[in-house]
Amino acid sequence: xxxxxxxxVLVAACAVVPRAVATPAEVGALIQALVGDAPLKDGLIxxxxxxxxxxxxxxxxxVSVADPPSPVESIHVFAEGNPxxxxxxxxxxxxxxxxxxxxxMRLATxxxxxxxxxLRDGTCWRDSVDLLVTxxxxxx
Amino acid sequence: xxxxxxxxxxxxxxxxxxxxxxxxxxxxxSGQRRDQLGQTIPRDIINHFMCTLDxxxxxxxxxxxxxAANPFLSFSVVAEKSGTLALTFTDDHGxxxxxxxxxxxx
Numbered sequence: 001x002x003x004x005x006x007x008x009v010l011v012a013a014c015a016v017v018p019r020a021v022a023t024p025a026e027v028g029a030l031i032q033a034l035v036g037d038a039p040l041k042d043g044l045i046x047x048x049x050x051x052x053x054x055x056x057x058x059x060x061x062x063v064s065v066a067d068p069p070s071p072v073e074s075i076h077v078f079a080e081g082n083p084x085x086x087x088x089x090x091x092x093x094x095x096x097x098x099x100x101x102x103x104x105m106r107l108a109t110x111x112x113x114x115x116x117x118x119l120r121d122g123t124c125w126r127d128s129v130d131l132l133v134t135x136x137x138x139x140x
Numbered sequence: 141x142x143x144x145x146x147x148x149x150x151x152x153x154x155x156x157x158x159x160x161x162x163x164x165x166x167x168x169x170s171g172q173r174r175d176q177l178g179q180t181i182p183r184d185i186i187n188h189f190m191c192t193l194d195x196x197x198x199x200x201x202x203x204x205x206x207x208a209a210n211p212f213l214s215f216s217v218v219a220e221k222s223g224t225l226a227l228t229f230t231d232d233h234g235x236x237x238x239x240x241x242x243x244x245x246x
Contacts, residue, residue: 058208079206083172087206090215093197097157097216101199104208106170 021108022085027078030085031116034076035124040116044068044125045075047115051129056107056137063090063115063127064100070121072099081111082137106137142166142186146227146241154220154245160191162213162227170205186211188230193243194223219243 031040048062065072077087090101099117107113114128143165149158164186171183185205191198199215217225225241 062214082206083170084205086204088204089202091197091200093192093199095193095196095198095217095219097159097218100216101201102212102214104212106206106208 021081021083021111022079024080024112027080027085027114030078031114031126034116034118038118038122038124040124040126042126045115045117045127047077047113047127047129049113049129049131051131053107053131053133055135056109056133057135058104059107060102061105061113062100062102063117064098065117065125068099068117068119070119070123073118073120075099075101076116076118077105078114078116079105079107079111080114081109082106083108087113107131107133108137109133141231141235141237142229144227144229144237144239146225146239148225148241148243152219152243152245155218157216157218159214160217160225160241164211164213164229166210166231168203168205168207168209168211172205184232186229186231188228189213190228191215191217192226192228193217193219198225217243219245221245 045065053059063075072092075090078085079087087105092099110132112128112130117125145163147161152158166186169181169184173181175181187203189201198217222245223243225243228238230236
Protein backbone atom coordinates (compact mmCIF):
# COMPACT_ATOMS: atom_id res chain seq x y z
CA UNK A 1 0.00 0.00 0.00
CA UNK A 2 2.63 2.51 1.08
CA UNK A 3 5.22 3.57 -1.48
CA UNK A 4 8.85 2.99 -0.52
CA UNK A 5 10.35 6.24 0.64
CA UNK A 6 12.90 6.40 -2.17
CA UNK A 7 10.17 6.12 -4.79
CA UNK A 8 8.08 8.71 -3.00
CA VAL A 9 10.97 11.21 -3.10
CA LEU A 10 11.44 10.53 -6.80
CA VAL A 11 7.75 11.04 -7.53
CA ALA A 12 7.72 14.30 -5.56
CA ALA A 13 10.81 15.57 -7.39
CA CYS A 14 9.27 14.80 -10.78
CA ALA A 15 6.08 16.60 -9.81
CA VAL A 16 7.79 19.77 -8.63
CA VAL A 17 10.53 20.34 -11.22
CA PRO A 18 9.04 22.04 -14.27
CA ARG A 19 10.05 20.80 -17.70
CA ALA A 20 12.90 22.93 -18.97
CA VAL A 21 12.70 22.05 -22.64
CA ALA A 22 10.21 20.91 -25.21
CA THR A 23 10.45 17.35 -26.45
CA PRO A 24 10.64 15.95 -30.00
CA ALA A 25 7.25 14.33 -29.32
CA GLU A 26 5.74 17.72 -28.50
CA VAL A 27 7.15 19.17 -31.73
CA GLY A 28 5.87 16.11 -33.59
CA ALA A 29 2.38 16.79 -32.26
CA LEU A 30 2.58 20.45 -33.31
CA ILE A 31 3.70 19.44 -36.80
CA GLN A 32 0.95 16.84 -36.98
CA ALA A 33 -1.62 19.49 -36.07
CA LEU A 34 -0.20 21.81 -38.73
CA VAL A 35 0.14 19.30 -41.56
CA GLY A 36 -2.97 17.24 -40.84
CA ASP A 37 -3.33 14.40 -43.32
CA ALA A 38 -1.46 16.20 -46.12
CA PRO A 39 1.69 14.47 -47.36
CA LEU A 40 4.86 15.66 -45.60
CA LYS A 41 8.03 15.21 -47.62
CA ASP A 42 11.66 16.14 -47.14
CA GLY A 43 13.18 18.61 -49.56
CA LEU A 44 12.20 21.70 -51.55
CA ILE A 45 12.52 23.92 -48.47
CA UNK A 46 15.98 24.84 -47.27
CA UNK A 47 16.75 25.81 -43.67
CA UNK A 48 20.07 27.55 -43.29
CA UNK A 49 21.59 27.55 -39.81
CA UNK A 50 25.18 27.16 -38.62
CA UNK A 51 25.99 23.62 -37.41
CA UNK A 52 28.25 24.95 -34.66
CA UNK A 53 26.76 27.82 -32.68
CA UNK A 54 29.00 29.80 -30.35
CA UNK A 55 26.32 32.02 -28.83
CA UNK A 56 22.75 30.76 -28.64
CA UNK A 57 21.37 34.20 -27.84
CA UNK A 58 21.40 35.31 -31.43
CA UNK A 59 21.73 32.82 -34.26
CA UNK A 60 21.26 33.89 -37.88
CA UNK A 61 18.63 31.73 -39.52
CA UNK A 62 17.33 31.84 -43.04
CA VAL A 63 14.72 29.70 -44.68
CA SER A 64 13.78 29.57 -48.35
CA VAL A 65 11.83 27.51 -50.84
CA ALA A 66 13.43 27.09 -54.25
CA ASP A 67 11.14 26.96 -57.30
CA PRO A 68 7.96 25.84 -55.54
CA PRO A 69 5.44 24.08 -57.84
CA SER A 70 2.69 26.22 -56.29
CA PRO A 71 2.90 29.41 -54.20
CA VAL A 72 4.12 29.03 -50.65
CA GLU A 73 1.38 29.75 -48.13
CA SER A 74 3.44 29.66 -44.94
CA ILE A 75 6.70 28.61 -43.34
CA HIS A 76 6.79 27.39 -39.75
CA VAL A 77 9.95 26.99 -37.67
CA PHE A 78 10.24 24.75 -34.60
CA ALA A 79 13.10 24.22 -32.13
CA GLU A 80 12.97 20.88 -30.32
CA GLY A 81 15.26 21.85 -27.44
CA ASN A 82 13.90 25.28 -26.54
CA PRO A 83 11.58 25.80 -23.55
CA UNK A 84 8.88 26.74 -26.05
CA UNK A 85 9.17 24.81 -29.31
CA UNK A 86 7.59 27.36 -31.64
CA UNK A 87 9.97 29.90 -33.15
CA UNK A 88 8.08 31.78 -35.86
CA UNK A 89 5.40 31.54 -38.51
CA UNK A 90 5.72 33.41 -41.81
CA UNK A 91 2.77 33.82 -44.16
CA UNK A 92 3.43 35.09 -47.65
CA UNK A 93 1.08 37.46 -49.43
CA UNK A 94 0.60 38.37 -53.11
CA UNK A 95 3.28 41.08 -53.00
CA UNK A 96 5.96 38.72 -51.70
CA UNK A 97 8.85 38.52 -54.14
CA UNK A 98 10.24 35.14 -53.19
CA UNK A 99 9.46 32.67 -50.39
CA UNK A 100 12.51 33.43 -48.29
CA UNK A 101 13.03 35.08 -44.92
CA UNK A 102 15.99 35.61 -42.63
CA UNK A 103 15.94 36.42 -38.95
CA UNK A 104 17.87 35.75 -35.74
CA MET A 105 16.76 33.21 -33.18
CA ARG A 106 17.58 31.95 -29.68
CA LEU A 107 18.75 28.40 -29.00
CA ALA A 108 18.59 27.05 -25.45
CA THR A 109 20.71 23.95 -26.10
CA UNK A 110 22.17 21.69 -28.80
CA UNK A 111 19.17 20.44 -30.71
CA UNK A 112 17.33 19.89 -33.98
CA UNK A 113 15.57 22.83 -35.64
CA UNK A 114 12.79 21.99 -38.09
CA UNK A 115 11.22 24.13 -40.82
CA UNK A 116 7.95 23.22 -42.54
CA UNK A 117 6.69 24.88 -45.71
CA UNK A 118 3.02 24.67 -46.59
CA LEU A 119 2.16 25.22 -50.24
CA ARG A 120 -1.14 26.41 -51.74
CA ASP A 121 -1.65 22.97 -53.31
CA GLY A 122 -1.75 21.46 -49.80
CA THR A 123 1.61 19.68 -49.84
CA CYS A 124 4.01 20.19 -46.96
CA TRP A 125 7.80 20.09 -47.10
CA ARG A 126 10.28 19.68 -44.31
CA ASP A 127 13.93 20.44 -43.61
CA SER A 128 15.89 20.14 -40.39
CA VAL A 129 19.30 21.06 -39.01
CA ASP A 130 21.10 19.35 -36.12
CA LEU A 131 23.29 21.83 -34.34
CA LEU A 132 25.66 22.15 -31.41
CA VAL A 133 25.39 25.14 -29.08
CA THR A 134 28.39 26.15 -26.99
CA UNK A 135 26.84 29.03 -25.04
CA UNK A 136 23.10 28.57 -24.54
CA UNK A 137 20.60 31.42 -24.65
CA UNK A 138 20.21 32.68 -21.11
CA UNK A 139 17.28 31.25 -19.21
CA UNK A 140 18.75 31.94 -15.75
CA UNK B 141 7.61 52.95 -28.77
CA UNK B 142 10.48 51.14 -30.46
CA UNK B 143 13.15 52.30 -32.86
CA UNK B 144 12.96 50.67 -36.29
CA UNK B 145 15.48 50.75 -39.08
CA UNK B 146 14.21 49.88 -42.55
CA UNK B 147 16.54 49.28 -45.45
CA UNK B 148 15.22 49.24 -49.01
CA UNK B 149 17.44 49.18 -52.10
CA UNK B 150 18.19 52.47 -53.83
CA UNK B 151 17.28 51.15 -57.25
CA UNK B 152 14.18 49.06 -57.86
CA UNK B 153 12.44 47.97 -61.02
CA UNK B 154 8.90 46.72 -61.57
CA UNK B 155 8.31 42.96 -61.23
CA UNK B 156 11.90 42.49 -60.06
CA UNK B 157 11.97 41.11 -56.47
CA UNK B 158 14.09 43.07 -54.03
CA UNK B 159 15.00 42.46 -50.39
CA UNK B 160 13.85 44.62 -47.50
CA UNK B 161 15.75 44.45 -44.22
CA UNK B 162 14.25 45.51 -40.90
CA UNK B 163 15.99 45.94 -37.57
CA UNK B 164 13.80 46.57 -34.54
CA UNK B 165 15.25 47.76 -31.27
CA UNK B 166 13.32 45.71 -28.72
CA UNK B 167 14.43 43.58 -25.71
CA UNK B 168 12.14 40.63 -26.68
CA UNK B 169 11.94 39.51 -23.03
CA SER B 170 11.22 35.79 -23.27
CA GLY B 171 9.30 35.32 -20.01
CA GLN B 172 11.69 32.47 -19.15
CA ARG B 173 14.23 34.49 -17.20
CA ARG B 174 14.19 35.32 -13.48
CA ASP B 175 15.49 38.41 -11.71
CA GLN B 176 17.72 38.45 -8.58
CA LEU B 177 14.69 37.80 -6.33
CA GLY B 178 13.70 34.71 -8.30
CA GLN B 179 10.65 36.38 -9.78
CA THR B 180 9.88 35.60 -13.40
CA ILE B 181 10.47 38.62 -15.62
CA PRO B 182 7.18 39.01 -17.52
CA ARG B 183 7.17 38.20 -21.21
CA ASP B 184 7.37 41.23 -23.48
CA ILE B 185 7.91 40.50 -27.15
CA ILE B 186 6.76 41.71 -30.52
CA ASN B 187 4.40 38.87 -31.36
CA HIS B 188 3.04 39.98 -34.71
CA PHE B 189 4.53 41.62 -37.76
CA MET B 190 2.73 42.63 -40.91
CA CYS B 191 4.15 44.16 -44.05
CA THR B 192 1.89 45.56 -46.76
CA LEU B 193 2.54 47.39 -50.01
CA ASP B 194 -0.34 49.78 -50.72
CA UNK B 195 -2.68 47.55 -48.74
CA UNK B 196 -1.60 44.25 -50.33
CA UNK B 197 0.10 41.77 -48.02
CA UNK B 198 3.79 41.07 -48.49
CA UNK B 199 4.55 39.09 -45.35
CA UNK B 200 2.76 38.35 -42.12
CA UNK B 201 4.81 36.87 -39.29
CA UNK B 202 4.06 35.51 -35.84
CA UNK B 203 6.97 35.66 -33.43
CA UNK B 204 7.53 33.57 -30.33
CA UNK B 205 10.04 34.08 -27.48
CA UNK B 206 12.65 32.15 -29.48
CA UNK B 207 13.25 35.23 -31.63
CA ALA B 208 16.43 36.98 -30.49
CA ALA B 209 16.48 40.43 -28.87
CA ASN B 210 16.53 43.33 -31.33
CA PRO B 211 14.85 41.27 -34.03
CA PHE B 212 16.20 41.41 -37.53
CA LEU B 213 14.06 40.42 -40.48
CA SER B 214 14.86 40.22 -44.15
CA PHE B 215 12.29 39.34 -46.81
CA SER B 216 11.55 39.75 -50.46
CA VAL B 217 9.06 42.15 -52.05
CA VAL B 218 7.85 42.52 -55.63
CA ALA B 219 6.26 45.78 -56.79
CA GLU B 220 4.47 46.70 -59.99
CA LYS B 221 4.35 50.43 -59.32
CA SER B 222 5.78 52.90 -56.86
CA GLY B 223 4.03 52.90 -53.52
CA THR B 224 4.37 52.82 -49.77
CA LEU B 225 5.56 49.89 -47.75
CA ALA B 226 3.85 49.79 -44.35
CA LEU B 227 5.32 47.69 -41.56
CA THR B 228 3.17 47.11 -38.49
CA PHE B 229 4.40 45.63 -35.22
CA THR B 230 2.23 44.45 -32.33
CA ASP B 231 3.71 43.77 -28.91
CA ASP B 232 2.45 41.79 -25.91
CA HIS B 233 0.72 44.88 -24.47
CA GLY B 234 -1.37 45.12 -27.62
CA UNK B 235 0.40 48.31 -28.71
CA UNK B 236 0.85 48.62 -32.45
CA UNK B 237 3.35 50.75 -34.28
CA UNK B 238 3.45 51.38 -38.01
CA UNK B 239 6.51 52.46 -39.94
CA UNK B 240 6.52 53.31 -43.62
CA UNK B 241 9.07 53.29 -46.39
CA UNK B 242 8.65 54.76 -49.86
CA UNK B 243 9.09 52.43 -52.82
CA UNK B 244 10.14 54.35 -55.91
CA UNK B 245 10.57 52.34 -59.07
CA UNK B 246 13.01 53.40 -61.74
